[in-house]
Amino acid sequence: MTMRAVVMQEGQLSVGHVPIPQPGPKEVLVKTLACGICGSDLHCVKHGPHLLAAARDVTGVELFDYHQPVVLGHEICAEVLEHGADCHRTLATGSRVVCAPFLLRQQPITLGFGGIDTPGGYAEYMVLTEDLLIPVPDSVPSDVATLTEPLAVALHAVNRGALGTQDVPIVIGCGPIGLAVIAVLRMRGIGPIIAADFSPTRRAMAKALGADVVVDPRETSPFDSWKAMAAAAAPSDLGRQTAMFAGYPFRPSVVFECVGSPGVIQQILAGSAPCSKVVVAGLCMEADSFKPTFAIMKEIDLAFCIAFTPQEYAEAFSLLATGRIHLGALITGHVGIDGVQGAFDRLGSPEQDTKIIIVP
């Protein structure tokens, strides 16, 4: 039995037929209802060998075989079709679900970056780990439900920032992750929030999601905006403030790097106040350079992020499902399997699209 899928192979996307995967023990077969296109999917197609080399360096294993077909897609909403062996069957056939994109096998697999027998959501069917399924109520559309995944990434990044309600955070880059970070900060009552992006469309979205000051970094430094806002707010307890900075007039900042390009970290080190924390959520695939003296003399903390815990994924879904966070405005388009190549082309321009959802 085969299914229709968008297949990536040697850096090319094409529509074809691949085998319908088989659920193993404690796994379910699902029908893909919706799947978001993530920036890392674009990375994967454009810079596959680079991503593979990086992952190999770090983990010692091959994420996938560049020369073999891979089915991308890890921002998913699906319908339960069939239970594998040893399932609890708590969620009956026909249940609509979201799921953290991990198969909890002996060797865990990240869905959307695996072999053809564990396809991601750019296909009609997938297998998921039953223990990770979360039921989706009727009130939550399938396309919105897929945003659980990027929201979980943002929630994890904010958790890594360990901010207090008195903090004045700065969000650099207002793509889907930066925008979701803004929404989480706003929901938690942390602010005022400063945000920066080159794109007018993205800046308007940042404002709509709760940023208080939104700047075009070509015209205004977000760090200058931060100084004005932070100076107006009550001074924070600097705690580990070193004598070297006794008398520094500003509180530490918490900066979210949501761009992922070389050089951005150094710009942030140069702009941040002493004792600041920088949460790096951007996925920079290239080598980067920085001047350690900036980080040293300011005693900066750099907290690098990827993914989230299953608990954070569940919390992210709860935030969407209960309406505490609204991210529907991020969705700027829907395509079928045949429209994925076109969607990839469109996503190159931040003025045109933010998040495009595949409905297989």
Place this chain on the structure above:
Amino acid sequence: MTMRAVVMQEGQLSVGHVPIPQPGPKEVLVKTLACGICGSDLHCVKHGPHLLAAARDVTGVELFDYHQPVVLGHEICAEVLEHGADCHRTLATGSRVVCAPFLLRQQPITLGFGGIDTPGGYAEYMVLTEDLLIPVPDSVPSDVATLTEPLAVALHAVNRGALGTQDVPIVIGCGPIGLAVIAVLRMRGIGPIIAADFSPTRRAMAKALGADVVVDPRETSPFDSWKAMAAAAAPSDLGRQTAMFAGYPFRPSVVFECVGSPGVIQQILAGSAPCSKVVVAGLCMEADSFKPTFAIMKEIDLAFCIAFTPQEYAEAFSLLATGRIHLGALITGHVGIDGVQGAFDRLGSPEQDTKIIIVP
């Protein structure tokens, strides 16, 4: 009135006469009894313009004028000679003291890196801030008392690491700071401790100060040693462990970078376990490069350090004075003012010397 001093000017050291400084309000004039030569002093002489440019970039101000005379020295023990205006005079003339090397003026000054009117300890006399003075009991020799400063740096670095007693720390580089980090970790009951240095002399010192496993990184990876030790220890609660690393067999590590050369941070990113913390205590003055993917995929925390708080300085002195930490073995030589140039030459070789104390 003038005094003898080692003067640094345009990257050259010479012995000469400079004015005796005048204590301002809330300051005291002291006689320098002993002053340690710090690695940053060597940096300052060898790479002065580089250090100045870095400090200017970061702070926007000139640390000192490269073309004017500067008196180095911030690891000090001294004797109170004269009180300036508005002093409490709690410590009488003749008291032996240590002091965090900061003048708490309107614009704070780091002693040893200031103008000729605020000389460091490479001279017969200095001015210090009265509120920062700590009396030294007779049981603590003046040369040992100067080690309060590097011990405070190490204590601050360990505090930044926020380790638990179940952690298995790795110390990369066994110069004075790395050695002091080992002593603090041992004193706090944290371990086993892995240490690495190219020098056999430094490795022997690391062992003597409490490192459990000491390796020559040319022969044995400290990260391999760590894996063996960490696997034997009880597994730690990974807390924010992401699903990506579910099943990773080792606990996070806490790594102390005490080298300060380009490339070391990337080596540590490559060797460390996921979710590790890297405390950067080495003072790398050059641009550095790294591969963000290592830090991202492993969710590493980088905590950069310089200096310490006055509270940490006071605690460091207490640890030395009460004998909870013994660092006397670090002292491998004493010189007078005329011997400083020779001491700088000797400190280039880690086999010969670790810490040389100036007795003006």
